[in-house]
Amino acid sequence: MDYLPIFLDVRGKKVVVDGGTTVAARRIERALSAGALVHCFDPEPGEEVRAFLGHENLVHHERLAVEADFEGALVVWGASEEPKRDALLHAAAKKHGALANVADEKDYCDFITPSVVEREPLTIAITTGGAAPVVARILRARVEAMLPAAYGRLANFLSGYRDRIAGKIKGGTARRRFWENMIEGAVGDAFLAGDEALAARLIEQDLAGDDNALRQGEVWLVGAGPGDPDLLTFKALRMMQHADVVLYDRLVGPGILDLVRRDAERINVGKQAGNHVMTQDETTALIIKLAKAGKRVLRLKGGDPFIFGRGGEELEDVAAHGIPVIVVPGITAAAGCGASAGIPLTHRDHAQAVAFVTAHGKDGLLPHDWVRLARHDQTVVVYMGLRFVAEIAAAAMAQGVPGEMPIAVVDNGTRTTQRVVVGTLADIGEKVRTAKLKGPALILIGTVVTMRGLLGVEGATVEAAHEMELMAREGL
Ligand SMILES: C[S@@+](CC[C@H](N)C(=O)[O-])C[C@H]1O[C@@H](n2cnc3c(N)ncnc32)[C@H](O)[C@@H]1O
CATH class of the missing domain: 1.10.8 (Helicase, Ruva Protein; domain 3)
Structure with missing residues (x-):
């Protein structure tokens, strides 16, 4: 955060607006509605500023401001669109210790004038820190529309x-x-x-x-989706706003954690292969302890809690203690990665079934029947398989699956860092090794993978396509 968000009490305090433009009129309007004593300087103000003349808290000076005019001001706004006036205003504000803001002149700004939604006494201020004011304005329009008067x-x-x-x-x-x-x-x-x-x-x-x-505790098992915060459900977001404590793992990205209620306690119970922050038993014991202490405990999981997320096990253990549990589904990695990589999981010409499998269980790599799984009319989605891509491909070929069977590995699917490696069973091991993917990554096996090029998000263009989609979502 580059700026400190605060709301200033300006009642009865001196605020200077330099200029007679439309922007000046907006500043005058806002300062007057907050109870300030406004001094406006301009020899020939426009119609919109004139509309405020006669207001008991507005003094209009029909001339240019001089340095002494800024003495005693708490806030000064430059809205003349004249560089010389802006420079004088900024220097005078510095001399007299006032907070300055000059429209569209970042170097002359001590503060940002945010986009505001008013529902007296409720005030919502939105800013992008000057990065993209249009985004703030679009967001403001959305908030206006969704907030009943x-x-x-x-x-x-x-x-x-x-x-x-x-x-x-x-x-x-x-x-x-x-x-x-x-x-x-x-x-x-x-x-x-x-x-x-x-x-x-x-x-x-x-x-x-x-x-x-x-005073009764509860446990909420909530899916956070594959990483893109826009893929959270409304219900997940609502619960994140109401929880007392949130236990999350490493699949839940920082963009999502930012949406948790500020005062909620956050506990990282994340596990990384070979580097257990907390064991499953310890996590479950902590959930139960917190719920028994009367907390609303939100167990936030990547993807969906019931798909390779140990949600079932946690539900069993917590319910056995008589603690109420609510489960909220999330978008599983297969659905998220398929969509953002341009690979449909089913297609009438390719696959009439989908199988979700995990690469390994408690005792290492699972001995799957790859001929049965990777058959011509089915897509196979392999979770937790990045480290074993070459072994999986070799096992499938050894069992008789053709070496030219298409396969894709989607790394950090739906996130801005998404990468996709496409190949065949015969060459995927080498391609993945060269790409040095970081994970989490999902493996998709089946002829649906060939659809990827047709959807126009292939190879090196995938990051650009994802970025364009993100920008479109943000209204840029
Ligand atoms: C413990 S499983 C959790 C699955 C999760 N419950 C779900 O429904 O997506 C972790 C595996 O999910 C997959 N995964 C999760 N998020 C992913 C993402 N953003 N991109 C690619 N794979 C992901 C990877 O295969 C990872 O190893």
Whole structure:
């Protein structure tokens, strides 16, 4: 993070806006709505600035600003689009200790003016740190569209209950849960639907009830998908926002962890081949201990929890202790990698079935029947096989699968670092060795692999194609 996000109290404080442009008008509007005393300098302001003249908190100076005009200002905005005025403003702001911002002049900015969504008293500020203001504006439009106008009134309405709730429900965690249940449950629904009286009655009922349920622990086994944060489900995201503690492994990327509630405790239980941070038994024991202590424990897993994710084992152990468990599916690596590498898992001309297999079990490489698996009408997806690609190919050929059978290895699928190596059983071992893939990687075997070129994301173009897709998603 390059900038410190804070909201300044400017009520009754001096704010200078230099210029009479449309940008100046927006700055004046924002400063006045925050209660500042605004001084605007411009000999001939435009229509939009003129519209504010006469406001009791605005002093318009029909001239250019001089250095002394900036004395005592907390914030100064340059919006004249005249380089000489900007330079004077910046120097004067420095001299008088004011925070300066000049539109489109990064060197003259102590702070960023963010895109803002207002739902009084709720304010959401969005910035890209100056990197791509258009992205912030597009995002703002999206937030505007998805946030009902009544949210601001809901915040005001609920603020009337703060003291009573604090008096009735002791303990920060239980109190937070009470608020979340209210806002995301029947109370919030009633209020946003316009029935304030019903919302008030429901709060009274909640306040009269016993608060034991708020102190019970739960376990949520949640799939985080293959790596691209956009592939999280809405439900996973919601639970990540409500968990007290999150246990994650190395398949869950930092972009996803950033979406976890800030105050939630995060525990890395990740395992790397041969480098166990925590054993499975230790992880399960910790989950149970935290849930018994009344926590909402989110076990965040790469891909889907029930596909080679030990979700089944954890569910069994946790449920045996009488702890409520919720399972939330995620996009498994096969689906994610197939889509982002341009390889369909089924196709009427190629494969009518898909088999998901793991390369190795508890005791090393598994002795799969490759002739049965890699038959002409089936795609085989091999998880956890990167280290054994050459051995798998050799075993399949030794059993009688033709050496020209197409095979692809998708490394870091769906992530910006995705790489795809395509070959045949006969040459894939050497190609993968040369490519020095880092993993996690998924192996796809079958003639569907030949579809990849047809979809226009082949060879060296794959990273570019993925980047273009990411940019398109971000609205660039
Ligand atoms: C322990 S398994 C977990 C699978 C996960 N539960 C799922 O549904 O995708 C780990 C294996 O999943 C595959 N994998 C997971 N994420 C991947 C990714 N982003 N790209 C390629 N393979 C991935 C690799 O084969 C890795 O060795």
